Amino acid sequence: MKKFILMILAMTGLTLVFSQPSPLQPIPSDDAPELALLMGDLQRLTHKLALSAEAGNAELAAFYLHESQEQLRKIQTEAPEYENLPVALLIDRLAHPAYEPMQSAVTAKDAKLMREGVQAIVQACNACHTATQHAFIRITPGTEVNPFNQSFQP
Numbered sequence: 001m002k003k004f005i006l007m008i009l010a011m012t013g014l015t016l017v018f019s020q021p022s023p024l025q026p027i028p029s030d031d032a033p034e035l036a037l038l039m040g041d042l043q044r045l046t047h048k049l050a051l052s053a054e055a056g057n058a059e060l061a062a063f064y065l066h067e068s069q070e071q072l073r074k075i076q077t078e079a080p081e082y083e084n085l086p087v088a089l090l091i092d093r094l095a096h097p098a099y100e101p102m103q104s105a106v107t108a109k110d111a112k113l114m115r116e117g118v119q120a121i122v123q124a125c126n127a128c129h130t131a132t133q134h135a136f137i138r139i140t141p142g143t144e145v146n147p148f149n150q151s152f153q154p
C-alpha cells in the first residue's frame with residue numbers, strides 16, 4: 001500500500017513538473033508592422049498568380065493580380081519605410097508598373113502574354129530586393145509543382 005501511494009505521489013510530481021507553463025515568449029512589438037510577414041503574403045499571392053498563368057486560367061490570374069496589387073498597396077500604407085529604405089516609393093517606381101503587362105495579358109486572355117507578365121513581376125520583386133540589400137531573397141515563378149490543395153486549371 002505504502003509503495004502504491006509513493007508511486008501515485010511520484011507520478012503526480014512528474015505530471016506537475018511537465019505541466020509547468022512554458023517560459024514566457026517575447027511579445028513582438030506592435031509599432032513596426034512586420035514587413036517580412038506582409039512580403040510572405042505577397043509571395044503566396046504571386047505564386048498562385050504564376051500557377052494560374054501557367055495553366056492559362058485568365059479568370060483566376062485576374063483575381064490574384066488584383067489581390068497582389070491590393071497587398072502592395074497595403075504594404076505601402078503599413079510599412080512605407082523599412083530601416084530607412086523608402087519601401088512605398090520603391091513599390092511605386094519598381095513594382096506597380098511591372099503589373100501593367102499582366103493586366104493587358106489577362107484582359108486579352110493570352111496564355112503566352114500571361115507567362116511573360118509573371119516574368120516581369122518576378123523580376124520586379126528581385127530588383128527591389130537588390131535595391132533594399134536583400135538580393136539573397138530570390139523569387140522564381142515556381143510553376144514546376146503545385147504545392148497547394150487547389151486547382152489552377154481553367
Ligand code: HEC
Nearest residue numbers: 035036039040042043046087090091095125128132134139
Ligand atoms: C520595396 C521593395 C520590395 C518589393 C517591390 C518586393 N519586396 Fe519582398 N522584401 C523587401 C524587403 C526589404 C524584404 C525584407 C524584409 C525584412 O527584412 O523584414 C523583403 C522580403 C521578402 C520575403 C522574405 C519573407 C518571407 O516570408 O520569406 C519574400 C518571400 C518576399 N520579400 C517576396 C516578394 C515578392 C514575391 C515580391 C514581388 C511580388 C516582392 N517581395 C517585392 C522588399 C521588396
